Structure formats: structure tokens, C-alpha cells
Amino acid sequence: MGKVFAISKAGIDVFDALATNDPNDFIIHSDYSxxxxxxxxxxxxxxxxxxxxxxxxxxxxxYTPNFFSFCKFPDGKVAMNGQFSYDFTGHSxxxxxxxxxxxxxxxxxxxFLVYKNSGASNFNVNIKYFIFEVAL
Amino acid sequence: MKxxxxxxxxxxxxxxxxxxxxxxxxxxxLKYETxxxxxxxxxxxxxxxxxxxxFPDMWLYYxxxxxxxxxxxxYIPFFSAxxxxxxxxxxSPLPYFDAGGGIFFISANVYADANYLxxxxxxxTDANSGNLSFDFSYRIFKNELxx
Numbered sequence: 342m343g344k345v346f347a348i349s350k351a352g353i354d355v356f357d358a359l360a361t362n363d364p365n366d367f368i369i370h371s372d373y374s375x376x377x378x379x380x381x382x383x384x385x386x387x388x389x390x391x392x393x394x395x396x397x398x399x400x401x402x403x404y405t406p407n408f409f410s411f412c413k414f415p416d417g418k419v420a421m422n423g424q425f426s427y428d429f430t431g432h433s434x435x436x437x438x439x440x441x442x443x444x445x446x447x448x449x450x451x452x453f454l455v456y457k458n459s460g461a462s463n464f465n466v467n468i469k470y471f472i473f474e475v476a477l
Numbered sequence: 478m479k480x481x482x483x484x485x486x487x488x489x490x491x492x493x494x495x496x497x498x499x500x501x502x503x504x505x506x507l508k509y510e511t512x513x514x515x516x517x518x519x520x521x522x523x524x525x526x527x528x529x530x531x532f533p534d535m536w537l538y539y540x541x542x543x544x545x546x547x548x549x550x551x552y553i554p555f556f557s558a559x560x561x562x563x564x565x566x567x568x569s570p571l572p573y574f575d576a577g578g579g580i581f582f583i584s585a586n587v588y589a590d591a592n593y594l595x596x597x598x599x600x601x602t603d604a605n606s607g608n609l610s611f612d613f614s615y616r617i618f619k620n621e622l623x624x
Contacts, residue, residue, distance in 0.1 A: 346482055346500075369500055371482045371499050371500065372499070373499065374484065374498070374499045374500075375499065375500045375504075375506045376506060376507055377495045377498070377501065377504035377505075377506060378504055378505040378506060378507070379495060379504060381505075383622075383623065383624050385624065409555075411553075411555075411589075411622055411624070413553070413622075413624045417590050417591075418588040418589065418590050418595065419553050419588060419589045419590065419622060419624070420586070420588055421557075421571070421572060421586075421587065423572050424572045424586050424587075424588070425584075425586070427586065427588075427597060427599075467624035468624065469622045469623070469624045471555070474495045474496050474504075475496055
């Protein structure tokens with residue numbers, strides 16, 4: 342075995358973990374790359390008035406990044422990319438009037454599109470994004 | 478002072494590209510809180526809407542249900558989830574939209590707030606009786622969304 346840097350999880354002897362070599366037993370193991378967060382940010386109290394309203398963030402990387410994002414709707418529930426905001430009692434994405442969250446990216450920007458349903462009142466959302474290592 | 482572990486053939490003392498590093502204390506990482514599975518069972522006799530279509534001649538039943546998992550963090554965490562061996566015979570990351578296995582349209586979703594993860598399914602089927610179950614697997618990380 343070559344030299345490694347390893348920290349095992351609580352309750353697991355690091356030498357036992359190295360012997361069995363299950364990556365799930367380690368907090369850090371120098372043979373495995375960690376999923377590094379290069380940047381994160383948030384957009385707060387963004388008003389959705391269109392179908393959709395687009396919010397953009399310049400990421401400055403010059404390539405399309407690996408990213409993940411979340412949108413908090415007025416009902417307090419956080420949706421992932423590609424989800425409608427549902428009123429859980431209304432059985433329908435149109436019941437709450439909040440609409441749909443979609444995230445996109447290119448070499449310059451992250452784009453967050455939030456739809457409101459036709460005729461619905463404007464509402465505010467909070468958005469959180471994470472940019473990870475390794476370009477798309 | 479920082480801790481850097483480079484990938485093989487790269488020099489930890491000089492390498493700055495995070496793609497070439499196994500670990501660097503310059504970068505945050507996702508930190509596991511917990512993982513788990515949960516099953517949502519929908520009683521199809523409790524459909525919330527139905528409609529008749531002429532071609533083919535049949536009734537459609539709109540089914541809906543959700544189930545919550547308490548995560549106990551007191552803040553909204555980074556999360557991800559999957560449907561496992563769902564009725565369309567695939568495992569998929571959530572959210573997903575699909576059809577198959579006797580389901581004409583399905584939307585499976587996951588949401589979070591400061592206390593729970595919510596797994597919610599909407600689907601349309603020709604069935605108005607019996608139960609249909611959906612298995613979900615989830616990962617919750619300690620990283621706070623702070624929104």
C-alpha cells in the first residue's frame with residue numbers, strides 16, 4: 342500500500358477501514374476526490390412578476406459549470422430545479438399560483454427562471470446555488 | 478496554512494486547479510447528515526379528480542399523495558432524493574416526470590423546509606382502487622441553504 346491520508350468515521354478504526362477499503366467508512370481518503378464546492382450564493386426577495394421572470398448571476402468561470410440550485414417559495418417549501426411549487430392541499434401546481442422553478446447555465450451566467458401562473462399575484466422567492474468542481 | 482492532497486501526477490504545493498486535487502481545505506464540501514428510505518402508499522380509491530375520455534373509451538383518475546420525513550435540523554438543508562424502482566420500472570433522481578407501468582403521467586417531487594423533507598406524487602391512471610406504493614431514497618447534508 343502506498344502512503345495515504347485517511348480519516349475514518351466515528352466508531353470505525355482507521356486501520357480496519359483501510360483493510361476493508363470501503364470508501365463509505367472514511368470522512369477523507371486521499372485516494373478519493375472530494376466533491377468540492379467552488380462557490381455558492383443566494384438571491385433573496387426576488388420578485389416574480391412574469392411567466393417567467395429570469396434572475397441571472399455572472400459566475401465568471403468561462404465554462405459551463407456543474408451546479409445545483411434550490412428555490413424557496415412563499416409557502417416556505419424549497420423546491421429543486423425542475424419542480425413546480427405545489428400547494429399540498431390543492432392537488433395541483435396551479436393551486437398556489439407560484440409556478441415552476443428552472444435553472445440554466447452557460448459559460449457566463451447562471452439563470453434562474455421562476456414562473457407564476459397566469460393571473461396570479463406577484464410573489465417573492467429566495468434562491469440558493471452551489472457551483473461544484475468539474476465543468477459540464 | 479491549509480491542507481491539500483493532489484491527484485496522482487500533480488504537485489500539491491503548486492497545483493491550483495480544484496479538478497486536479499483530491500482534497501483542498503480551500504473548498505467547502507457537502508457533509509452528510511443522514512440518508513434513508515421511505516415509502517409513500519396511495520389508496521387509489523381516494524383519487525381527487527376523474528374524467529372520461531372518448532378515445533380510447535375510458536376513465537382517468539388523478540391520484541395524489543405525499544409523505545414527510547422529519548430531519549430535525551431546524552434549518553433548510555442541502556438535499557437530494559431518488560425514486561427507487563418506481564411503478565414505471567426505473568429509479569430516477571427527483572424530480573421526474575414519466576409514464577409507463579399503467580400510469581399515463583406521473584410527477585414525483587421532493588421539497589424541504591426547516592423541519593421536513595416532503596415526497597409528493599401526482600399521477601394519472603385508469604385505476605380507482607387498490608394501493609400503489611412509491612419508494613424513495615434521500616440524502617440530507619449538513620450544509621445549510623440559509624434562504
